[in-house]
Amino acid sequence: MAMKTTRKQNYPEWYQNVVSEADMAENSVSPGCMVMKAWGYGLWERIQRVLDEKIKETGHENYYFPMFIPLSFFQKEADHVEGFAKEMAVVTHSRLASQDGKLQPASPLEEPLIVRPTSETIIADSFAKWVKSYRDLPILLNQWANVVRWEMRPRLFLRTREFLWQEGHTVHATLKEAEEETVKMLEVYRDFSENALAMPVIAGRKPEYDKFPGAIDTYCIEAMMQDGKALQAGTSHFLGQNFAKSADIKFTNQNNELEYAYTTSWGVSTRLIGGTIMCHADDDGMVVPPHVAPYQIVIVPLIKKPEDSEKIMAYINDIQAKLKLETAFGEKIRLKVDGRDKASVDKVWEWIRKGAPMVCEIGARDVDNGGLMVKERIFIGQPEGKKIVKTDEFIASAGKRLEELQKLMFAKAQERLQQNIRTDITTPEEFAAYFANANEWIEDGKQGKVTFVRGKWCGDAATEEILKSMKITIRCIPFDQSGTVGKCLLTGKDATMDVIYARSY
RNA sequence: CGGAGUGUAGCUCAGCCUGGUAGAGCGCUACGUUCGGGACGUAGAAGUCGCUGGUCCGAAUCCAGUCACUCCGACCA
Numbered sequence: 001m002a003m004k005t006t007r008k009q010n011y012p013e014w015y016q017n018v019v020s021e022a023d024m025a026e027n028s029v030s031p032g033c034m035v036m037k038a039w040g041y042g043l044w045e046r047i048q049r050v051l052d053e054k055i056k057e058t059g060h061e062n063y064y065f066p067m068f069i070p071l072s073f074f075q076k077e078a079d080h081v082e083g084f085a086k087e088m089a090v091v092t093h094s095r096l097a098s099q100d101g102k103l104q105p106a107s108p109l110e111e112p113l114i115v116r117p118t119s120e121t122i123i124a125d126s127f128a129k130w131v132k133s134y135r136d137l138p139i140l141l142n143q144w145a146n147v148v149r150w151e152m153r154p155r156l157f158l159r160t161r162e163f164l165w166q167e168g169h170t171v172h173a174t175l176k177e178a179e180e181e182t183v184k185m186l187e188v189y190r191d192f193s194e195n196a197l198a199m200p201v202i203a204g205r206k207p208e209y210d211k212f213p214g215a216i217d218t219y220c221i222e223a224m225m226q227d228g229k230a231l232q233a234g235t236s237h238f239l240g241q242n243f244a245k246s247a248d249i250k251f252t253n254q255n256n257e258l259e260y261a262y263t264t265s266w267g268v269s270t271r272l273i274g275g276t277i278m279c280h281a282d283d284d285g286m287v288v289p290p291h292v293a294p295y296q297i298v299i300v301p302l303i304k305k306p307e308d309s310e311k312i313m314a315y316i317n318d319i320q321a322k323l324k325l326e327t328a329f330g331e332k333i334r335l336k337v338d339g340r341d342k343a344s345v346d347k348v349w350e351w352i353r354k355g356a357p358m359v360c361e362i363g364a365r366d367v368d369n370g371g372l373m374v375k376e377r378i379f380i381g382q383p384e385g386k387k388i389v390k391t392d393e394f395i396a397s398a399g400k401r402l403e404e405l406q407k408l409m410f411a412k413a414q415e416r417l418q419q420n421i422r423t424d425i426t427t428p429e430e431f432a433a434y435f436a437n438a439n440e441w442i443e444d445g446k447q448g449k450v451t452f453v454r455g456k457w458c459g460d461a462a463t464e465e466i467l468k469s470m471k472i473t474i475r476c477i478p479f480d481q482s483g484t485v486g487k488c489l490l491t492g493k494d495a496t497m498d499v500i501y502a503r504s505y
Numbered sequence: 506c507g508g509a510g511u512g513u514a515g516c517u518c519a520g521c522c523u524g525g526u527a528g529a530g531c532g533c534u535a536c537g538u539u540c541g542g543g544a545c546g547u548a549g550a551a552g553u554c555g556c557u558g559g560u561c562c563g564a565a566u567c568c569a570g571u572c573a574c575u576c577c578g579a580c581c582a
Contacts (some may be wrong), residue, residue, distance in 0.1 A: 002543085031574085083582055118582070152506095152580055159581070212582050235582080267582095304540060345543045352543090361541060373541060386541080505581095 001381075002284040003355050008443075011227045018277055019156050019384060022286035022354045032154040032161035036270075039354050040157075042294030043273055044164060048144060050292065051166065054188050060140040060168060065122050067146070068113040075123035076246035080120065083213025087150040089115040089161075097103075106353065115148040120214065120239070120265055123169045124247035127267050131251045131261055134173045138181070142168040145252055157274030158231075158505055167270035171249060171261045175240070178262035179217075182238040185266040186219045189234035189436040198289040198410035199223050199279045200417045201233055202500055204476030209464045212265075216240035222475040222500065224417045225278035228450040230475045230502040233275050236266035248455045272505075273276070284380050286355030289409055290402040297335040297398065298356045300347045302363030313339075315367045319360075319391060328399035329406075357405055358398070366391075378405060378412075412444070420451035421500070431455070435472055435503070452502045454478075456495040457487035466490045475500040 003021060005013040013189040019025055027033075036044065052062070068091060074081045091113040093105035116122070123141075130136060144166045154160045168185060172178040183307030186203055193199045201221035211218040215237040223233045243249070243262040253259050280287040290296050299316055303309050316337055325331050338347050344361065351359045352375070361373040371388050379385040425431050431453065457463070457474060467473060467490065477499050 027574095080582095086580070087582085149582080153578095210582090215582090218582085232582095237582090270542085341544090343540080345540070348541090349543050363541070364542080371508065375542095380542090 006283045008224060014283075015274075015278060015281075016156070016371050017288050022281075023350075024273070024277075024286065024354075025156050031386045034154075034156050034160050039294060040273060043276070043288065043292055044270055045146075046292040046294060047196070048166075051188075051192050052144070052385060054192060055142050055166070055168065058140075058184065058188060060142045060170075063141045063143050064145070065116075065119050065126070065143060067116050069116050069122045071112045071114055073125065074114060076121065077214045077242060079242075080214035080246075082188060084117045084149075085110045088117060089150055091115065092452075104210070111352065116145070116263075117147055117149045118267075119143065119145070119147075119167055120169065120243055120263075121247070124243045124249060124263065127169075127171050127244075127261070127263070128247045128249045129308040131171060131249050134251055134253050137173045137251060137261065138177065139171040139173060140168075140181075141170065142257060149406070157272075157277070158271055160270075163270050167267040170264045171244075172264070173251065173253065173259075173261065175262050178240075178264050179238050182217070182219060182236045182264045185264070186221065186234070186236040187461070189236070189266070189268055190221050192268075193221055193223065193233055193272070194410060196289065196291045197276050197279075198291070198406055198413060199233065199275060199413040202417075202452075202476060202478055204478040204500070205441055206211065206235075206476060207474045207499070208285060209461065210474070212237045214239060214242050216242065220476050221447050222502075223275050223279060224420060224452060224502075225275070225505070226416070227278075228420060228452070228503070230452065230473070230500070230504040231271070231275045231278065232475075232504070233272060234266070236265060239263045239265060281355065285353030287377050287409070288355040288357060290357040290406045291329050293334065293355075293357050295334050295336040296355055296402050297323065297333060297358045298351045298428050299335065299337045299360045299362060300344055301337070301339065301352070302344045302361050304363065305489060308364040308367075311367055312362060312364060316362055319362070319372070319395065322395050323398060326395060326399045328402040333399060335400070337367060345405055348375070352377060357402060360394075376401075378409060396486060416444070417452075421450050421454050423454045424453055425489065426487060428487075428489055428492050431501070432470065435470055435501075450503060452500050453489070454498060454500055455489040456486040457497050457499040458491050458493040458495040460488075460491060460493070463488070463490040473502060473504045475502050477505065 003014055007014045022039060025034045025036045030034045036098045092109055094107045094109055097105040097106035130139065146162055146164050146398060150160050151159050151161055168180050169304050172181060190201055190203050193201050201223045203221050206218040206220055212235065217238040219236045220232050220250050221234045222230050225231055241260040241262055243263050249261045250258050251261055276289065277286060280289065301316055302310050303312055320335065320337055323333055323335055325367065340347065348359055348361060355377055357377050359375045367374045370391055372391050372394060373386060373388050375386045416501060425434055434453065477497060481498050483496065485494060485496055489501065
């Protein structure tokens with residue numbers, strides 16, 4: 001076990017351990033913010049690349065808007081300002097001046113600027129300028145940006161004051177088209193999460209009280225972490241005409257009538273990295289899904305005698321050249337030869353803690369035998385975790401093998417999710433007793449002590465208080481509804497709506 | 506903003522009660538023996554003890570103030 005703390009011992013501590021031992025990120029001197037290091041930021045770059053392609057395939061184009069938003073913009077939409085008011089970074093001055101040897105803010109701004117917590121308001125303002133006729137619609141845009149939300153209790157990747165994300169914003173002529181866009185982009189997220197991150201999710205709609213401020217409907221994908229808690233991995237909002245009315249986005253329709261447009265917005269953030277960690281990492285550290293691994297294969301030379309160096313490096317260079325011609329997931333294989341002047345064992349374990357999908361050790365013996373030692377990350381700790389293979393065969397099958405490893409990771413995570421959605425709880429008493437348990441890490445192939453519960457909800461607004469007191473949340477109202485009648489797990493009233501109840505991050 | 510705690514070497518911490526001017530482990534550097542599941546030996550470099558003030562012949566240690574961080578709560582689209 002490479003981690004000081006195991007999942008079973010202390011799940012949150014284990015998580016912090018993984019982030020630091022995998023060298024993905026660390027706390028910054030700037031409070032609540034993080035420094036993303038090469039292996040963590042590299043994962044984000046991969047997420048960007050794969051997702052950006054999907055966003056463009058669905059007809060969207062990238063724009064960039066300013067990070068400063070005039071304060072007054074937030075006042076235009078009542079729910080929106082209320083939702084974000086408590087966590088805004090406010091810029092009030094434009095320069096510093098020296099006073100008694102101390103720098104003090106000087107030159108107050110006429111109107112304070114908000115460091116964007118999200119960009120609906122400033123983008124809506126542009127939309128209002130750009131939209132005149134139904135012929136201007138739809139507008140389908142996306143931006144990759146940083147946003148700031150003044151969180152009080154930050155956790156690396158899961159909740160930091162500044163984080164990176166993409167936010168899509170679209171304008172449509174009809175309600176139906178905007179609703180379809182909202183659901184379509186959620187589906188892009190579901191597909192991305194499950195196929196690129198190997199992280200299974202439940203897609204659905206948020207209950208009324210948990211909607212994005214200013215939205216008519218909020219849709220989401222919810223993932224299960226290894227401690228049975230839920231993590232919101234992506235959201236897509238149908239904003240109706242709310243922002244169109246507050247920003248005056250009007251267009252002339254085909255009947256020459258002036259109409260408010262319909263808008264949507266949707267986003268995923270660096271939180272996905274936190275989710276990927278808590279979905280796949282183990283007691284030896286991070287496990288990166290091959291599809292998004294900055295390096296899919298890392299080669300570590302084992303040089304015991306200096307005189308072997310030349311022939312080993314020549315052998316490795318040859319392997320490297322050949323591997324670079326191979327593909328996985330429709331892209332060239334990404335590999336690194338770790339030639340740093342360090343002990344080989346240390347380098348190997350460093351890459352295991354980082355979760356590189358495959359680590360190859362190559363020494364003099366391998367050169368003579370035409371082979372190499374390959375360690376597959378997901379099998380580390382098991383007998384099949386390392387094997388000596390013929391180099392030619394390894395090169396020829398590497399791409400396919402990476403794709404297999406990806407599928408195995410998804411299958412394992414999906415099995416865990418399916419095993420840990422309880423559907424046999426039918427009364428408020430059973431429900432309360434069930435969640436009275438403490439959270440506990442879910443051992444592979446077993447049912448956890450605390451799981452998701454799928455059951456009925458009456459939809460009554462008063463149930464929000466009950467949930468709060470129990471520290472349970474309704475994660476979503478899944479798209480696949482059974483349609484059966486049962487008792488609400490909170491009130492005992494007759495209900496038809498199926499929801500997912502869970503503790504959450 | 507409440508409640509608790511911690512600031513000493515790059516990291517984790519001991520020393521503080523009972524003042525006498527700095528220690529360990531890990532890491533780092535060099536050399537040697539090792540090396541395919543994470544080695545060992547020897548030598549070495551490295552700290553204005555968070556900051557300011559006070560008491561004292563003398564403060565990491567006592568006193569006062571101050572700053573910062575961590576954990577638990579509240580908050581978390």
